[in-house]
Amino acid sequence: MRTAFYISDGTALTSETFGHAILSLFPVKFEHKTLPFVDDDEKARKAVQEINAAFAETNEKPLIFHTFVNPSLKKIILTSDGVSYDFLDHYVEPVQAELGVAAQPKTNRTHGLNQDYNFRIDAINYTLENDDGVSTRNYGEADIILVGASRTGKTPTCIYLALQYGIKAANYPLTEEDMGPIELPYDLKMHRHKLFGLTIDPERLQSIREARRANSRYASIEQCLLEINEIESIFRQEAIPYLNSTHASVEEIAAKIMTTAKLKRHRY
Numbered sequence: 001m002r003t004a005f006y007i008s009d010g011t012a013l014t015s016e017t018f019g020h021a022i023l024s025l026f027p028v029k030f031e032h033k034t035l036p037f038v039d040d041d042e043k044a045r046k047a048v049q050e051i052n053a054a055f056a057e058t059n060e061k062p063l064i065f066h067t068f069v070n071p072s073l074k075k076i077i078l079t080s081d082g083v084s085y086d087f088l089d090h091y092v093e094p095v096q097a098e099l100g101v102a103a104q105p106k107t108n109r110t111h112g113l114n115q116d117y118n119f120r121i122d123a124i125n126y127t128l129e130n131d132d133g134v135s136t137r138n139y140g141e142a143d144i145i146l147v148g149a150s151r152t153g154k155t156p157t158c159i160y161l162a163l164q165y166g167i168k169a170a171n172y173p174l175t176e177e178d179m180g181p182i183e184l185p186y187d188l189k190m191h192r193h194k195l196f197g198l199t200i201d202p203e204r205l206q207s208i209r210e211a212r213r214a215n216s217r218y219a220s221i222e223q224c225l226l227e228i229n230e231i232e233s234i235f236r237q238e239a240i241p242y243l244n245s246t247h248a249s250v251e252e253i254a255a256k257i258m259t260t261a262k263l264k265r266h267r268y
């Protein structure tokens with residue numbers, strides 16, 4: 001198995017994102033290793049040792065995705081037995097030429113610290129406090145409110161929206177109590193314009209619930225069919241935009257929600 005290293009003198013988030021996006025295009029299995037904060041010569045030399053050890057073990061050159069600001073540290077990494085890919089190096093020069101402004105490298109600038117960081121922390125705190133319909137009193141602050149049956153991916157999607165985009169995302173599970181007459185609970189009607197639905201194939205929902213609560217009515221295919229049919233009827237009746245999460249990753253679901261709901265990433 002090939003090894004992929006993601007290395008930086010900062011958090012390594014940029015090199016991870018870049019590397020994962022590239023490698024996802026290839027039907028090859030990788031062992032992924034992230035080495036953040038390689039910010040002095042000693043750490044860089046230790047990283048080289050780890051890369052070389054991976055090469056010695058597999059006899060295949062590791063792939064190295066890196067975004068070093070410090071050129072001397074980058075130079076050390078380039079002495080390793082791996083194959084190097086520098087995302088910043090590849091694009092900085094043509095962008096610099098187009099803008100007519102010299103780049104001013106600074107560690108961690110690529111991760112949008114300061115206000116961007118504050119947006120994300122606030123959004124994560126909000127999302128955790130407004131998970132699973134525990135409280136509805138702060139829905140006025142929400143950027144979006146996800147609704148759907150239990151175990152359709154609402155919570156992980158909300159957390160990803162907060163972490164990646166700084167979006168304040170609440171979620172509310174629609175249960176049988178809410179589905180006597182086919183209508184939305186009052187607390188959701190008050191914020192109708194913020195609602196976005198998640199649905200899922202009943203068979204997939206049954207499988208997820210069975211792993212959580214085996215042999216229960218909650219996990220039966222009959223119950224899953226009933227809930228999905230009722231909830232999708234609510235979505236259609238109330239003209240709530242929704243998508244099916246059965247075959248989509250959290251990243252894909254979040255990106256589609258951002259586009260469909262016309263949400264904007266909160267950043268400085």
